[in-house]
Amino acid sequence: MFDALSDRLQAALDDVRSRGKLTEDDVSKAMRQVRLALLEADVNFKVVKEFTAAVKDRALGQDVLESLNPGQQVVKIVSDELAAVMGGAGRDLAFARPGPTVILMAGLQGSGKTTACAKLARHLREEHGMDAALAACDVYRPAAVDQLVKLGAQAGVHVYEQGTGRDPVDIAEWAVAQAKRDRRDALIVDTSGRLHVDEELMKELGQLRKRTKPHDVLLVVDAMTGQDAVNVAEQFAETANFDGVVLTKLDGDARGGAALSVRAVTGKPILYASTGEKLGDFERFHPDRMAQRILGMGDVMTLVEKAERQLDERQAQELERKIRRQEFTLDDFLVQMKQVRNMGPLQNLLRLMPGVGQQLGSLQVDERELDRLEAIILSMTPQERANPSVIDGSRRRRIARGSGTSVQAVSQLVKQFTQMKKLMRQMSRGKMPSLEQLAGGR
Amino acid sequence: MARTWHELFDTGDDVPPVPAEAEEEPKRRGFFQRLRDNMVKTRQALGAELQATVFQSLDDEAFEHLEETLIYADVGAPTTAKIVERLETEAETGELQGGEDLSRRLRELLAETARVNGDRISLTERPTVMLIVGVNGSGKTTTIGKIAWHLQRELGRSVLIAAGDTFRAAAAEQLALWAERAGCDIVRGEPGSDPGAVIFDAIAAARARGRDVVICDTAGRLHTQQHLMDELRKVRKVISAQVPGAPHETLLTIDATTGQNGLRQAMLFREAVDVTGIALTKLDGTAKGGIALAIAQELGVPVKLIGIGERLEDLRPFDPDDFARAILEP
Numbered sequence: 001m002f003d004a005l006s007d008r009l010q011a012a013l014d015d016v017r018s019r020g021k022l023t024e025d026d027v028s029k030a031m032r033q034v035r036l037a038l039l040e041a042d043v044n045f046k047v048v049k050e051f052t053a054a055v056k057d058r059a060l061g062q063d064v065l066e067s068l069n070p071g072q073q074v075v076k077i078v079s080d081e082l083a084a085v086m087g088g089a090g091r092d093l094a095f096a097r098p099g100p101t102v103i104l105m106a107g108l109q110g111s112g113k114t115t116a117c118a119k120l121a122r123h124l125r126e127e128h129g130m131d132a133a134l135a136a137c138d139v140y141r142p143a144a145v146d147q148l149v150k151l152g153a154q155a156g157v158h159v160y161e162q163g164t165g166r167d168p169v170d171i172a173e174w175a176v177a178q179a180k181r182d183r184r185d186a187l188i189v190d191t192s193g194r195l196h197v198d199e200e201l202m203k204e205l206g207q208l209r210k211r212t213k214p215h216d217v218l219l220v221v222d223a224m225t226g227q228d229a230v231n232v233a234e235q236f237a238e239t240a241n242f243d244g245v246v247l248t249k250l251d252g253d254a255r256g257g258a259a260l261s262v263r264a265v266t267g268k269p270i271l272y273a274s275t276g277e278k279l280g281d282f283e284r285f286h287p288d289r290m291a292q293r294i295l296g297m298g299d300v301m302t303l304v305e306k307a308e309r310q311l312d313e314r315q316a317q318e319l320e321r322k323i324r325r326q327e328f329t330l331d332d333f334l335v336q337m338k339q340v341r342n343m344g345p346l347q348n349l350l351r352l353m354p355g356v357g358q359q360l361g362s363l364q365v366d367e368r369e370l371d372r373l374e375a376i377i378l379s380m381t382p383q384e385r386a387n388p389s390v391i392d393g394s395r396r397r398r399i400a401r402g403s404g405t406s407v408q409a410v411s412q413l414v415k416q417f418t419q420m421k422k423l424m425r426q427m428s429r430g431k432m433p434s435l436e437q438l439a440g441g442r
Numbered sequence: 443m444a445r446t447w448h449e450l451f452d453t454g455d456d457v458p459p460v461p462a463e464a465e466e467e468p469k470r471r472g473f474f475q476r477l478r479d480n481m482v483k484t485r486q487a488l489g490a491e492l493q494a495t496v497f498q499s500l501d502d503e504a505f506e507h508l509e510e511t512l513i514y515a516d517v518g519a520p521t522t523a524k525i526v527e528r529l530e531t532e533a534e535t536g537e538l539q540g541g542e543d544l545s546r547r548l549r550e551l552l553a554e555t556a557r558v559n560g561d562r563i564s565l566t567e568r569p570t571v572m573l574i575v576g577v578n579g580s581g582k583t584t585t586i587g588k589i590a591w592h593l594q595r596e597l598g599r600s601v602l603i604a605a606g607d608t609f610r611a612a613a614a615e616q617l618a619l620w621a622e623r624a625g626c627d628i629v630r631g632e633p634g635s636d637p638g639a640v641i642f643d644a645i646a647a648a649r650a651r652g653r654d655v656v657i658c659d660t661a662g663r664l665h666t667q668q669h670l671m672d673e674l675r676k677v678r679k680v681i682s683a684q685v686p687g688a689p690h691e692t693l694l695t696i697d698a699t700t701g702q703n704g705l706r707q708a709m710l711f712r713e714a715v716d717v718t719g720i721a722l723t724k725l726d727g728t729a730k731g732g733i734a735l736a737i738a739q740e741l742g743v744p745v746k747l748i749g750i751g752e753r754l755e756d757l758r759p760f761d762p763d764d765f766a767r768a769i770l771e772p
Binding site: 036039040041045108109111143144149154196225226253254257258277 | 510513514515516518519577578579580581610611612613615616618619620664665666667668669697699700701702703704706707724726727728729730732733
């Protein structure tokens with residue numbers, strides 16, 4: 001549905017080189033594509049206008065034509081500008097010494113505040129070694145306190161709660177005093193979701209801010225938010241004067257233009273990104289990556305980082321040695337497969353690759369196919385895994401029965417593995433296999 | 443056009459006496475007034491801009507502002523382009539004679555786009571099974587509570603809620619409180635248990651107790667999470683194996699603040715569980731929910747319900763004309 005902006009710009013600027021001169025008209029044509037891409041990404045209309053005007057100036061002022069590829073050059077300018085608007089390198093929270101650092105979380109209903117609170121608490125504990133606690137001040141949404149208590153237990157942090165009978169401002173004040181007494185390093189205050197136009201609840205948020213004197217106020221924003229993000233951010237900035245933003249639900253396929261809008265109208269940085277169902281799916285925000293995402297250009301850095309987190313150096317070296325000596329067995333294959341799968345659903349990984357996200361469209365990666373491969377290998381004896389050539393007809397039948405698959409599936413796996421080994425041998429000798437060989441795995 | 447609860451829901455009963463027009467009118471205006479009041483609270487320049495241009499002229503500037511208004515309402519570039527193009531053609535051929543004509547036709551076109559066939563909800567089966575799906579935080583649980591309350595109160599149907607969200611912490615507790623407010627039954631499972639099993643038990647219980655409607659909650663999930671969408675497919679299969687022809691209604695909740703991603707949500711949820719209608723929630727903010735127009739236009743899935751506040755009665759049948767007016771009026 002969405003074409004990559006780079007492809008569109010390519011098309012718009014295709015004939016430029018043959019004419020040898022980049023005119024203002026060419027740039028305007030390109031800017032129309034940029035404008036559409038940004039609108040599809042939900043960047044605010046007004047922000048888009050200002051942004052394209054700025055980019056146009058820069059594109060005209062540069063020797064775009066000098067480069068071999070004017071389309072790519074314009075994409076680069078756009079992506080650089082986007083990253084610049086979203087605020088250079090990430091920024092940290094303001095930590096109070098001595099503690100507790102009080103962090104107030106606010107946002108619309110359903111933006112993901114409660115989950116973000118627990119994730120942030122876990123993040124502070126894991127990444128900063130802090131003793132973080134939570135305060136349950138959402139007394140309005142049914143069972144919100146229960147939810148925070150359960151999430152707190154999962155995150156392994158203490159939760160200060162007094163049920164739903166008291167005024168949330170009183171509870172917050174009490175929790176801050178308790179956290180001080182208990183010498184916590186940080187206290188994250190969960191508040192109920194509120195509409196930015198709800199005067200009463202916005203007044204209450206102002207009170208919460210006044211009475212808890214937080215060191216940081218964070219606005220939680222759903223990455224799927226549309227044009228309204230600007231209204232929301234402006235109102236919350238006025239009432240709660242927030243310091244930064246947590247962008248949630250980034251594991252979906254929303255381009256997340258709201259991030260740009262919020263930053264552009266309030267000037268507040270986006271500090272964290274929430275990227276999945278697990279409490280550990282929470283990370284520092286990277287403006288440059290977000291810029292590429294908004295433009296539909298994939299996110300290679302995140303992919304590389306995910307890989308780094310899963311594969312440790314020593315294992316990688318061991319693997320390399322095995323490949324060189326041709327000792328790579330089905331057991332190693334199994335370990336490899338598990339590591340890749342630990343990085344998340346394959347679908348999501350593929351989406352991070354430039355160009356693939358678009359091509360993938362509605363094509364689905366069948367994770368169950370991988371389950372089947374695992375089952376087949378696990379049904380083999382250690383001897384069979386080390387040396388698949390011993391697998392004869394009767395072993396095949398046994399393995400198929402054991403793994404709940406067919407004899408054909410077992411044969412195919414063995415065949416693929418043998419071919420893979422052959423390729424590895426070629427590669428370790430320094431020969432790059434041809435694409436046909438790689439693709440002809442089956 | 444669905445306006446009253448009786449008009450939205452096909453109960454199979456004889457249609458109750460339609461209230462006289464005189465009585466009907468103030469009630470409708472009351473609701474619309476409320477919706478508008480809610481939207482008026484923070485007045486941004488956008489509405490005022492449209493008012494200023496549309497009512498004045500038919501020039502390029504008018505069309506530019508018109509486009510701007512639709513984009514701001516999250517209608518999206520493709521659907522906006524289609525509407526603007528059509529109006530431009532009509533202006534060129536002289537069908538439109540000025541600013542007033544333009545705004546009238548625009549309102550008509552928006553309502554036309556929003557109006558999709560099959561926008562009623564049938565309750566003629568016993569039990570009628572409704573499945574509610576949507577991304578995290580879109581308002582499933584709240585919407586279920588409100589539907590249950592209305593079905594019990596307005597239409598006199600006995601409702602049983604199936605707490606199929608066994609994943610999110612305290613989701614069942616939240617739903618139980620809504621069930622209590624609505625005064626209906628609820629069937630819950632253990633946290634982390636199989637949602638299909640919980641819903642199976644709930645439908646069995648509804649049959650045993652002779653309940654009219656079963657509303658099935660499901661855990662919020664992003665449409666890109668393949669394994670969770672597969673789980674949803676399975677839940678649907680469990681339901682249709684148990685009750686042939688069920689679920690009779692599959693509602694997707696979409697947060698009105700959602701931008702262009704709403705279209706992707708509708709596409710992928712429809713692919714997985716054959717969504718039959720949209721519940722557009724949180725329309726009481728400043729968001730206009732224009733993505734519903736793109737969904738109607740591109741996918742032909744009608745909006746059936748709108749959520750306009752936190753109270754039980756703040757759920758309404760969707761009305762295309764009111765919606766078109768709300769998108770344009772400041």
